[in-house]
Amino acid sequence: MKHKIQILPENLCNKIAAGEVVERPASVVKELLENSLDAGATEIRVEVERGGKKLIRVVDDGEGMGRDDAFLCLERHATSKIRCDDDLFRLQTLGFRGEALPSIAAVSRFNLRSRAQESLEGWEIYAEGGTVKRAGAVGSPCGTTIEVRDLFFNTPARRKFLRRDETELGHISDVITKLALAHPEVQFRFAHNGRTLVDVYRQAALPERVAALLGRSLLRDLVPVAVEGPGGLHLQGLISQPTANRSSSGSVYTFINGRYIRDRVVQHALMEGYRSLLEKGRYPVTVLFLAVDPGLVDVNVHPTKHEVRFRDQRLVHDFIASAVRETLRPAGWLAAPREDSLEGDLQPVLPSTPPSAVPPQRAVRSADSLAAGHREGVQEALLSYARTGPGKERVAGVGAAQRQTGPFTVPDAESDERGRGFFSSLEIIGQYRRSYILCQDGEDLLLVDQHAAHERIGFERLRSQFRQGRVERQTLLFPAVLEFDFREAALLKESLAEMAQLGFDLEPFGGKAFALKAIPQLLNDREAERLVRDVAGEIATVGKSGLVEEALDGIFAVMACHGVVRANQSLSPPEISALMRSLDEVDFKAHCPHGRPVMKRLPLSGVERMFKRT
Ligand code: ADP
Ligand code: MG
Numbered sequence: 001m002k003h004k005i006q007i008l009p010e011n012l013c014n015k016i017a018a019g020e021v022v023e024r025p026a027s028v029v030k031e032l033l034e035n036s037l038d039a040g041a042t043e044i045r046v047e048v049e050r051g052g053k054k055l056i057r058v059v060d061d062g063e064g065m066g067r068d069d070a071f072l073c074l075e076r077h078a079t080s081k082i083r084c085d086d087d088l089f090r091l092q093t094l095g096f097r098g099e100a101l102p103s104i105a106a107v108s109r110f111n112l113r114s115r116a117q118e119s120l121e122g123w124e125i126y127a128e129g130g131t132v133k134r135a136g137a138v139g140s141p142c143g144t145t146i147e148v149r150d151l152f153f154n155t156p157a158r159r160k161f162l163r164r165d166e167t168e169l170g171h172i173s174d175v176i177t178k179l180a181l182a183h184p185e186v187q188f189r190f191a192h193n194g195r196t197l198v199d200v201y202r203q204a205a206l207p208e209r210v211a212a213l214l215g216r217s218l219l220r221d222l223v224p225v226a227v228e229g230p231g232g233l234h235l236q237g238l239i240s241q242p243t244a245n246r247s248s249s250g251s252v253y254t255f256i257n258g259r260y261i262r263d264r265v266v267q268h269a270l271m272e273g274y275r276s277l278l279e280k281g282r283y284p285v286t287v288l289f290l291a292v293d294p295g296l297v298d299v300n301v302h303p304t305k306h307e308v309r310f311r312d313q314r315l316v317h318d319f320i321a322s323a324v325r326e327t328l329r330p331a332g333w334l335a336a337p338r339e340d341s342l343e344g345d346l347q348p349v350l351p352s353t354p355p356s357a358v359p360p361q362r363a364v365r366s367a368d369s370l371a372a373g374h375r376e377g378v379q380e381a382l383l384s385y386a387r388t389g390p391g392k393e394r395v396a397g398v399g400a401a402q403r404q405t406g407p408f409t410v411p412d413a414e415s416d417e418r419g420r421g422f423f424s425s426l427e428i429i430g431q432y433r434r435s436y437i438l439c440q441d442g443e444d445l446l447l448v449d450q451h452a453a454h455e456r457i458g459f460e461r462l463r464s465q466f467r468q469g470r471v472e473r474q475t476l477l478f479p480a481v482l483e484f485d486f487r488e489a490a491l492l493k494e495s496l497a498e499m500a501q502l503g504f505d506l507e508p509f510g511g512k513a514f515a516l517k518a519i520p521q522l523l524n525d526r527e528a529e530r531l532v533r534d535v536a537g538e539i540a541t542v543g544k545s546g547l548v549e550e551a552l553d554g555i556f557a558v559m560a561c562h563g564v565v566r567a568n569q570s571l572s573p574p575e576i577s578a579l580m581r582s583l584d585e586v587d588f589k590a591h592c593p594h595g596r597p598v599m600k601r602l603p604l605s606g607v608e609r610m611f612k613r614t
Helices: 010-021 025-038 067-072 085-090 100-106 165-182 206-214 216-221 264-273 313-328 367-386 392-396 398-402 414-419 450-467 486-494 496-501 525-542 549-563 573-585 604-610
Strands: 043-049 055-060 109-115 122-128 131-138 143-149 187-192 195-200 222-228 234-240 252-256 286-291 297-302 307-310 427-432 436-441 444-449 473-483 505-508 513-520 599-602
Touching: 010 100, 025 043, 025 055, 025 100, 025 143, 025 165, 043 165, 067 109, 067 122, 067 131, 100 109, 165 187, 165 195, 165 206, 165 252, 195 206, 206 216, 206 234, 206 286, 216 222, 222 313, 234 313, 252 264, 264 286, 264 313, 286 313, 307 313, 427 573, 436 450, 436 573, 444 450, 444 604, 450 549, 450 573, 473 525, 486 496, 486 513, 486 525, 496 505, 496 525, 513 525, 525 549
Parallel strands: 043 187, 252 286
Antiparallel strands: 043 055, 055 143, 109 122, 109 143, 122 131, 187 195, 222 234, 234 286, 297 307, 427 436, 436 444, 444 599, 473 513, 505 513
């Protein structure tokens, strides 16, 4: 009987492998760049046309390949990077499977030209759909040039899945950004349709690289991080002030031991560091390099998924969270005026990957939404007016900040000095709509949201009292008897100890009733009842065992929101001064505990432009 099982032809195998390795032009760019980096290149040029669909060319000055290697590299499982089992566990290279080149060649018109240092001549190989068509010796500089044309020309079904040029370009830019951030020792140049988009020099300081890749205007919103932690942990890089936030996590770049990694633990820790400083659904911009003892992290969990496994997750998590937090704590940048903000020039240099679910920004709009869009535009302009950045000198001080004295040192301690007394020193103009305090700072007009300010103050004080184990109470002259529904009552009975810790004195009063005898000093007794309900509800939702930092912050935010000066309440001049003084005393004063801003700045230049006086 004729047998039915066949060994697949090599070429078909490569096409199948290509399905995994080569998803789109950006994956080709990634594989080629990684090869160039593995080859020790110091200069890499990437040229693409039509979003990489027509042409991808990567030119490097790495070690190159001799004749035999040039042919071998197109074979499946041909790699120079591992030889035996053990090598798998001490990988230093970005690639090792020997699959990329044959896979790419299988679905494109592929040309390779390479010369090794020691060879006198180079070799050129041209293949179409994985079949070598031409090969021969050529004159060539040292290094390797690979051209990939007409990607998926022989797999039309896959070609159909490619997106518009700009979308593919966005993905490619993303790949280049990540690799270029991770490899300061290499010069990267990148051009699309003949136009240079990136040109970053070797050894440039991180801020320079970030400026070149993510946009120069971003720099003034970045704060340097350089913190040494336990167990050889080290975190270094730049993170954005809370005001410079984004609607997606696409600008969160994290690297572990020099590799771009998008890790759940790291991501969570970062957001934890920003907790209560960002509104829900907003993300910071970060370029952070974490150094971990290689023995304590497994980076090869998955070659394409950018995941890692830490030996001690908790340690890493808490280290990152507190490093970020401590870096953000000095609010000195509050005082720094911001010069040019009308442009709102926050566009990154490179087009980034558009989130697939979100329609393109300049979609056609109806008249109504146009008006709304305009309003948004105005708000955005105001926001950027207010974004108070550190001068460039702070960012340039990364080098200085790296000189560490001890663990968890705040990188830029003197900025705290600048911030102290900032609010108290403002010239008060008055109150606007019984909700905002107008002040003058030098030439700038400042607006302070009195409710947000009070919330932050109440929140920070409650938190610090709680930490010291004594939330100050006020005994109510007339204890209030509060009646709950039975589910609430049951929960409350369980949580009396926690309520007491939070400053509420509650006693069961028979049935579903409780007598409220004291509440936290900082809070407003007129709201006591609703407050107790809300706090009890909050404890119920997180569960008692969950009375951890994050849950507590939620509770303090609820408490602060109740107990404080509301919007729409007139304040006397002494009350305003007291508010300003209190603001100076707390941390993270630029935002309310829900992440809304406390203060907005309108520079004189902005006002003048508004009145066409410039
Ligand atoms: P891998 O990177 O997993 O080894 P690839 O298919 O990407 O597999 O590459 C196969 C081999 O070709 C590499 O191991 C390397 O020896 C060689 N090679 C590929 N690209 C270059 C390059 N730009 N410079 C020098 N050698 C290269
Ligand atoms: Mg490779």
